[in-house]
Amino acid sequence: MKNNKNSIKLVHLFLVLFGLSLMGAGCKKGDVYKEIPVEYKKCPCDRNTKFIKTVTLQNALLFDAKKTSFSKMKDLSFDGEGSLFISYSTDTTVLYSIHGDMVGIGYLCNFPEEAKEWGISPNGLHIVFSYDEFELCDPKVSVTINTYANLVLTALKKRE
Numbered sequence: 163m164k165n166n167k168n169s170i171k172l173v174h175l176f177l178v179l180f181g182l183s184l185m186g187a188g189c190k191k192g193d194v195y196k197e198i199p200v201e202y203k204k205c206p207c208d209r210n211t212k213f214i215k216t217v218t219l220q221n222a223l224l225f226d227a228k229k230t231s232f233s234k235m236k237d238l239s240f241d242g243e244g245s246l247f248i249s250y251s252t253d254t255t256v257l258y259s260i261h262g263d264m265v266g267i268g269y270l271c272n273f274p275e276e277a278k279e280w281g282i283s284p285n286g287l288h289i290v291f292s293y294d295e296f297e298l299c300d301p302k303v304s305v306t307i308n309t310y311a312n313l314v315l316t317a318l319k320k321r322e
Contacts, residue, residue: 195290195319198274205271205312207299214295214311219246223286224277224320227251230284236260238286247286250277257293257313268295268313280320288321 204211223239227249230238235258239247244261248270255273259266270293280287293313301310 193288194322196322198276198318198320200274200315200318201272202314202316203272204296204314205269205299207312209299211296211299211312214297216292216294216316218290218292218317220290221288222291223247224282224289225249225286226282226284229282230286234284235286248273248289250282252278263307265308266311267308268293268311269298270313270315272315274315274318290317290319291315292317 223235223246225235225238225247228251232249235247235249236245239245244259246259247257249256249258250273252275255270255277257266257268257270259268293315296312296314298310298312
């Protein structure tokens, strides 16, 4: 159990550092982003889950899972060190943070339904977003170095 907690802490540290490195990439001058309203709605759970942290990510890629394969999402979002992207579908929207063998998986509980009308390119759509991270309602026992969390969007902007 102690090793599992340590690996979770390590991956959370990685996610924060990876997110901070992406913030440096930021938006390019002249980019126009539209603010998308989001309703703060936590993931369904039969108990209170522990708040972990608030994160803001700049210039992340959003993909439509029906148009782009998982491996293509990884390739298109790879920055030389790792991949960070959101795989959107009308059923489940997931944030992936992949660095070597470490994979952070965050389930976005309140991604706006209007995204299905955005016409997301197979090459992705640049977005800026913030979220609150909570422990997973039903923690998964994993012998891998995957971590899981529930994420609640607090802000979202898409590039026009």
